[in-house]
Amino acid sequence: MSTVFTASFITLAIAGIADAGYLVWKHYRHNAGPLVCPLDHDCSKVTESRWSTIFWVRNEVLGLLFYISILVAGLVVFFMPKLVLLTLPLGLLIKVAAGAGLLFSLFLLWVQLYKIKDYCFYCMLSALINLLLFMNSFFII
């Protein structure tokens, strides 16, 4: 286990929480105003499209829960290494979860490109974070 890679894993998880958390906050807080895109783009075409929910749950909520789970897993890896090595296949679970997150991001990228034919900056950022999390997951245990 490399502590540096655990730290980078946790850093990415917090960045993901900031990204998804911002989208959740903007959607559910009625007086929070519109999304502010660094590209000055209308992200709501994507975030409010019919592809914005999967099984009645909004994508950003799923993303937030995913990043919180990943953060907790990273903290468990660091603070309870013996538990991880002896009782839990946590390393495998993290790799599978990070891989699933990446696949879901790729699916959403495909939806943006070919179905909605528009893009959302924060969704692209989330895909990048998921790619880095997946690569990082091979080095933490």
Add this chain to the structure above:
Amino acid sequence: MKKSITCDYHNLTSFILRVALAVPFLFAAIDATLQPEAWIGFIPLFLRNIIPGALLLGAHALLDFTLAIWLLSGWRTKYAAIFSALNLATIIIVNITALEIIFRDVGLLLAAVALGVLQYKR
């Protein structure tokens, strides 16, 4: 018809600079908490003689974490940039003898200055 992509380069540049500063701050805060022995050497000895090193390192990690969140939030970015620049300048000055390690912080310091300049009068 081909879609035209409008782009506010000022906002984009500001965002990239904020992330460029926030990620190292976030990483430093987390890694210093997880493995303090690797970071304690950057706290000057004269300070460690007055205040326990672990306490100083913890306080600095908290400062780095706060700056990272502040930068990511986009709230009063000009002041976040100023505090980031002051933080980085302090790190460089007190560790100037370890320039082979902290030379990257010079680049980060200039990025913080660039962010402050970009946000000036906005």
